[in-house]
Amino acid sequence: MRVSLFITCYNDSLFPETGKAVVSLLERLGHEVEFRPKQTCCGQMHWNTGYLREAVPIVRHFVDVYRDAETIVIPSSSCVSMMRDHYLKAAESVGDAHLADEIHALLPRVFEFSEFLVKKLGLEDVGASYPHKVTYHASCHSERSLHLGDIPIRLLKNVRGLDLLPIQNIEECCGFGGTFAIKNADVSSAMLADKVRSVLNTGAEVCTAVDNSCLMHLYGSLHRQRTFVRTAHIAEILASGGDHASQSEAGRQ
Amino acid sequence: MSDSSAARAAILESIRTSLGAQSTPAQIAEEYAALPRDYKRSSTLDSSALLDLFQNRLEEYDAGVYRTTSAQIAATIAGIVESRKRHSLAIPEGVPTAWLPQEIRFEDATSFDAYRLDAVEGVLTGCTVAIAETGSMVLQNATAQGPRILSLVPDYHLCVVFADQVVETVPEAFERLRATDSVPTTFISGPSATADIEMTRIKGVHGPRFLDVVLVL
Amino acid sequence: MSATSPQWSARDFPTAAKDLLADSQIRKNVQHATNVIQAKRAKVVGELTDWGELREDGAQIRAHTLKHLDHYLAQFEGNCTRAGGQVHWARDAAEANQIILDLLQQHAAKEVIKIKTMTSEEIGLNKYLEAAGIRPYETDLAELIIQLGRDKPSHFVVPALHKNRQQVREIFERELHLPGLGDRPEDLATAARTYLREKFLRIKIAISGGNFMIADTGGVCIVESEGNGRMCLTLPDVLISLIGIEKVVPSFKDLEVFLQTLPRSATGERMNPYNSTWSGVHPGDGPKEFHVVLLDNGRSPILADKEARQTLQCIRCGACLNACPVYHQTGGHAYESVYAGPIGAILTPQLHSMKEGRSLPYASSLCGACYEVCPVKINIPEVLIHLRGKVVREDQETLSGKLGLWNIGMQAAAFLFADSRRFALAQQAGQIGQKVLVSKNGFIEWLPLMLGGWSQTRDLRAMPAQSFREWWAKEKAPHLGNGGPPHVSTSGSNASPAARQPAESKPAKESRDV
Known part of the structure; x- marks a missing residue:
C-alpha cells in the first residue's frame, strides 16, 4: 500500500523520531511510504483556540497537499480528530461547498497510526519487541473522538517482552489541551500532577500514548521531577526490535 | 398584580x-410525531421476574416488601404495622375495608391539615401504577390514594401494590398514566433521602423516613 | 435582553481558579464527591441497554422544542391558565424579582419557604427579598447549608458539594444553635428536618423552580430527593414557580425519557425518591393559588445562534460537572457563576451576550468527557470552540486585542503554516533561537511571557537539531534537494532496516548541546 505520512507540525519539529519509527515500521511491513514536503499543520491549534478564520487556510492547505493521496497516516489522534470533527465545519464557516466536498472525499482515507495498523491492515502483532515495563495513557481524542477503544492496547499486548501495566483513571485528561496548558496553566498543572501520580503508581519505565502532545506534557513534569520514567510514542515501541514474522502476516493483507 | 403582558410580547x-422562519401548528405537530422513539417501551420480563425485580429495587432503597394474596391483605397489614410498633394509620377516602385489619385503628384523613397529619403514626395508601425497573410507586389524587400531602407528612408510609399494577419500564407507566396526566402525581421511589452531604445517601429527611410495600399477587 | 446576575464578581477563570487550587480542603471534598457520584452514575447508566437511544431521542425532543419554543410556551401558558394557574413573563432578573415580590406582598408574606432553584440564584432573589423585609428559607439540605454558611453554590445539583460533614456540622451548630451536634450525615439531616418541619407547617407561601414545564397539560414537574420539594409544593396556600423559558417539553409523555436520563445522570440513582407533576390548582390537593414566572434573562437571543442553541437543551443534571477534569480540580466557585462546570462555561457567557464570563470558554482542555456523559447530547466542546471563536473575533475588533500577544502569535503561526517553506525556515530559526533558553540538560526550564505558565511545573524538551522533514530530505530523498516536489516516496524494499529502540536513547541526546 502506498502510505502518505502526515507527520504533523509538532512531531516534525519536536519528535522526528516518531516519524522515523512510523516510516521504519510501515516499510518493514512492506508498504511504500511517501512524505509530501509541502505539508505543515492540521490547523487544530488555531481552531481550538478560537482563531477559526485563521484555521481555514491551513485546512485548505492540507486538502491541497493530500487531495490525491491514497491513504494518509497520522501519528496523532488529536490531529485526526481535528479533521473528522471540525474540517467540515471549517469549510461551512466560510461557505465553501467545494472545500466541504473535497473534505468529504478525503476523510475516509485519513487514519490515525494505530487505527491504520489494526483497522486498515488488520494487524495486531507487528513483530515488535520491547522488553520494558510500559503503561498506556489513553489520550482524550483517541478515546472520545476516534473511539480507538482497546486498539492501541491490543497492539502493545502483542509486543514481545513488553510488560503492560494498567494505569488508574486511564481516560482522564492529562491537562494538556493545547493552549489550555498556557491559558490555564495552574489548572493544567494540577491535572498533570494527578496524571503523573497515576503514571508513577504503575511502576512503569515508559509511558506511551498515540499522541506526543500528551507525552510532551507528561514528560515535562516527569523530567522536572527528576523521575526516571520516559515517554515514547506507540510508533516507537512498535518499530522496535522488529522481526520478520510480521511481514508474512502483513503479506496476507 | 403585576401586568407582564409587555414582557410576554417582548419575549x-x-x-x-x-x-427566524415560523412553522404552523400542524407542521410542528407533524414534526413532533416524527421524532424517534427508539428507546425501550415494552416489557421483556415474565411476571415472576418482573415482581422479583420490583422487590429487589425497593429493597435496595431500604423499603420493606411483603408479598401476600388478596385474601390475606388485612392480615399482612396487621403484621407489618405491629412490627413497626404502630397502632393507628391515616387512610385516604376509598380504601377498601377488606384491606383493614380489626386490630388497627384507621382514620379517614382526606381532609386533614398538615398539623393533624404531622401527628399521625403513619399512612396507608394504594397506588396507580408501579415501575419495577426503578422501584417506583406512582400515586395520584384518586381513590385510595388521596391528596399528595397524605403520603408526605406522616413519618411512615405503607403502600399496597397489586401485581397487575406493576410494569417493567418507565414508558409503560406513562402509557397507563395518559388518561390522568393532569392530576397531581407523585413518583415515590424509596423513603425520603438525601445525598447532599459527601454524596452519602441517607434515609429520611422530610418525607416519610420509613416505607413498606404490600405486594398483592 | 441580556442577563443580569447581581451576586457574582467577575474575576476571570484562571485567577479565581488559582485561589481554589490553593484550598486543599475544597479540592479534597470536590474530588471525593465527584468520584462517588461518577461511579454511581456509571453503574446505573450501564444497566440500561437503551441508553444511547434515550440520549438521542431526548436530545431530539429538546432540540425540537427549542426550534418551536414560542409555540410551546404559548401552549403551556394556555393549558396552565385553563388548569387554574397564572403565568407571568419576566424579561430579566429585575422583572422576575419584582413580580415575585409583588405576589409575596399581596399576601402580606414576611417569610417564604423555597425549594432549591438555581434560577432564583441566577436572579439574586434571596437578597432582593431580604432587602424588602421578607425572609426566605432554603429547604433543600445543601441550599440550607449554603444559606446558613453565607456561601455560594458550587454545583447546581449538589450545591454544597464542596463542604464535608465536619464543616456542615460547624455551620449547623453555630447557626441553628445546636451545641454538641454530631457529624454523621444522619445527625445533620435530622437537625435539618427538625428545624424545617416547623417552617413547612407554618409558612403558607413557597417558591420553587421547575425541572420541566409540560406544554400539553400546562403542568410542571419537579424532581427531588428529600421531600422538601413536596412540602413546598403541597402544604402552602400559594406556590410561585420561577422557571427559565427553555425548560418546556411538548408532552407529559416526554417525561418518560427525561425521568430516566435525569436521575441516572444527576445523582446516579435509577429514580430519585420523589418526582411531582401537577397542572394548575387542584381543589383539595395543594395550593389554592399557583403562579409560574417565565424567565428569559438572556435566553432567547441564544436561540439565534444555531451552533450554540443546543446549550439550552440542558436539563441541569450536572453530569458534565462530575465528569470534568477541570471541575475536579477547582470545584464550582472558580466559574464565578451560578452555572459552573462545562455547561456553565458555555451557558454563562451566552446569557450575558458574551460581555461577561469571557474566560469561561477557555476553562476546558476540550477533553470531551462532558459530551460523553451529557444525557441530551449537548456537544459542549464544539460549543466551547464556537464561543472561543466569538471571543477572538470580538477581541480582534479592539486595538488592544489586535496588538495583543496572543493575536500576534496566532497570526504569525497561521502565516507560517500556510507555506511549508516558511514553516521549515521557522523550524530552523527555532532550532537556533531556542539556544538562549535551553539548559545544559537539553531542556527548556523557563519560558517568557504568556508561555511562562508552562514552565512553572514542566520542562520542555528542546527542539532536536534536525526536524523530521530535514531528516527525510537527507536520508530518504537526498537526490531531490531541499523542499522537493510534493510526491516523494520510498518503498519498503530499499528502506534502511532501522530496528530502532528510540526510548533507549534519551531524548536529550538529540538536542543540540549548548
Whole structure:
C-alpha cells in the first residue's frame, strides 16, 4: 500500500523520531511510504483556540497537499480528530461547498497510526519487541473522538517482552489541551500532577500514548521531577526490535 | 398584580426573531410525531421476574416488601404495622375495608391539615401504577390514594401494590398514566433521602423516613 | 435582553481558579464527591441497554422544542391558565424579582419557604427579598447549608458539594444553635428536618423552580430527593414557580425519557425518591393559588445562534460537572457563576451576550468527557470552540486585542503554516533561537511571557537539531534537494532496516548541546 505520512507540525519539529519509527515500521511491513514536503499543520491549534478564520487556510492547505493521496497516516489522534470533527465545519464557516466536498472525499482515507495498523491492515502483532515495563495513557481524542477503544492496547499486548501495566483513571485528561496548558496553566498543572501520580503508581519505565502532545506534557513534569520514567510514542515501541514474522502476516493483507 | 403582558410580547418576539422562519401548528405537530422513539417501551420480563425485580429495587432503597394474596391483605397489614410498633394509620377516602385489619385503628384523613397529619403514626395508601425497573410507586389524587400531602407528612408510609399494577419500564407507566396526566402525581421511589452531604445517601429527611410495600399477587 | 446576575464578581477563570487550587480542603471534598457520584452514575447508566437511544431521542425532543419554543410556551401558558394557574413573563432578573415580590406582598408574606432553584440564584432573589423585609428559607439540605454558611453554590445539583460533614456540622451548630451536634450525615439531616418541619407547617407561601414545564397539560414537574420539594409544593396556600423559558417539553409523555436520563445522570440513582407533576390548582390537593414566572434573562437571543442553541437543551443534571477534569480540580466557585462546570462555561457567557464570563470558554482542555456523559447530547466542546471563536473575533475588533500577544502569535503561526517553506525556515530559526533558553540538560526550564505558565511545573524538551522533514530530505530523498516536489516516496524494499529502540536513547541526546 502506498502510505502518505502526515507527520504533523509538532512531531516534525519536536519528535522526528516518531516519524522515523512510523516510516521504519510501515516499510518493514512492506508498504511504500511517501512524505509530501509541502505539508505543515492540521490547523487544530488555531481552531481550538478560537482563531477559526485563521484555521481555514491551513485546512485548505492540507486538502491541497493530500487531495490525491491514497491513504494518509497520522501519528496523532488529536490531529485526526481535528479533521473528522471540525474540517467540515471549517469549510461551512466560510461557505465553501467545494472545500466541504473535497473534505468529504478525503476523510475516509485519513487514519490515525494505530487505527491504520489494526483497522486498515488488520494487524495486531507487528513483530515488535520491547522488553520494558510500559503503561498506556489513553489520550482524550483517541478515546472520545476516534473511539480507538482497546486498539492501541491490543497492539502493545502483542509486543514481545513488553510488560503492560494498567494505569488508574486511564481516560482522564492529562491537562494538556493545547493552549489550555498556557491559558490555564495552574489548572493544567494540577491535572498533570494527578496524571503523573497515576503514571508513577504503575511502576512503569515508559509511558506511551498515540499522541506526543500528551507525552510532551507528561514528560515535562516527569523530567522536572527528576523521575526516571520516559515517554515514547506507540510508533516507537512498535518499530522496535522488529522481526520478520510480521511481514508474512502483513503479506496476507 | 403585576401586568407582564409587555414582557410576554417582548419575549415571544425575541424568540421569534432568534428562530427566524415560523412553522404552523400542524407542521410542528407533524414534526413532533416524527421524532424517534427508539428507546425501550415494552416489557421483556415474565411476571415472576418482573415482581422479583420490583422487590429487589425497593429493597435496595431500604423499603420493606411483603408479598401476600388478596385474601390475606388485612392480615399482612396487621403484621407489618405491629412490627413497626404502630397502632393507628391515616387512610385516604376509598380504601377498601377488606384491606383493614380489626386490630388497627384507621382514620379517614382526606381532609386533614398538615398539623393533624404531622401527628399521625403513619399512612396507608394504594397506588396507580408501579415501575419495577426503578422501584417506583406512582400515586395520584384518586381513590385510595388521596391528596399528595397524605403520603408526605406522616413519618411512615405503607403502600399496597397489586401485581397487575406493576410494569417493567418507565414508558409503560406513562402509557397507563395518559388518561390522568393532569392530576397531581407523585413518583415515590424509596423513603425520603438525601445525598447532599459527601454524596452519602441517607434515609429520611422530610418525607416519610420509613416505607413498606404490600405486594398483592 | 441580556442577563443580569447581581451576586457574582467577575474575576476571570484562571485567577479565581488559582485561589481554589490553593484550598486543599475544597479540592479534597470536590474530588471525593465527584468520584462517588461518577461511579454511581456509571453503574446505573450501564444497566440500561437503551441508553444511547434515550440520549438521542431526548436530545431530539429538546432540540425540537427549542426550534418551536414560542409555540410551546404559548401552549403551556394556555393549558396552565385553563388548569387554574397564572403565568407571568419576566424579561430579566429585575422583572422576575419584582413580580415575585409583588405576589409575596399581596399576601402580606414576611417569610417564604423555597425549594432549591438555581434560577432564583441566577436572579439574586434571596437578597432582593431580604432587602424588602421578607425572609426566605432554603429547604433543600445543601441550599440550607449554603444559606446558613453565607456561601455560594458550587454545583447546581449538589450545591454544597464542596463542604464535608465536619464543616456542615460547624455551620449547623453555630447557626441553628445546636451545641454538641454530631457529624454523621444522619445527625445533620435530622437537625435539618427538625428545624424545617416547623417552617413547612407554618409558612403558607413557597417558591420553587421547575425541572420541566409540560406544554400539553400546562403542568410542571419537579424532581427531588428529600421531600422538601413536596412540602413546598403541597402544604402552602400559594406556590410561585420561577422557571427559565427553555425548560418546556411538548408532552407529559416526554417525561418518560427525561425521568430516566435525569436521575441516572444527576445523582446516579435509577429514580430519585420523589418526582411531582401537577397542572394548575387542584381543589383539595395543594395550593389554592399557583403562579409560574417565565424567565428569559438572556435566553432567547441564544436561540439565534444555531451552533450554540443546543446549550439550552440542558436539563441541569450536572453530569458534565462530575465528569470534568477541570471541575475536579477547582470545584464550582472558580466559574464565578451560578452555572459552573462545562455547561456553565458555555451557558454563562451566552446569557450575558458574551460581555461577561469571557474566560469561561477557555476553562476546558476540550477533553470531551462532558459530551460523553451529557444525557441530551449537548456537544459542549464544539460549543466551547464556537464561543472561543466569538471571543477572538470580538477581541480582534479592539486595538488592544489586535496588538495583543496572543493575536500576534496566532497570526504569525497561521502565516507560517500556510507555506511549508516558511514553516521549515521557522523550524530552523527555532532550532537556533531556542539556544538562549535551553539548559545544559537539553531542556527548556523557563519560558517568557504568556508561555511562562508552562514552565512553572514542566520542562520542555528542546527542539532536536534536525526536524523530521530535514531528516527525510537527507536520508530518504537526498537526490531531490531541499523542499522537493510534493510526491516523494520510498518503498519498503530499499528502506534502511532501522530496528530502532528510540526510548533507549534519551531524548536529550538529540538536542543540540549548548
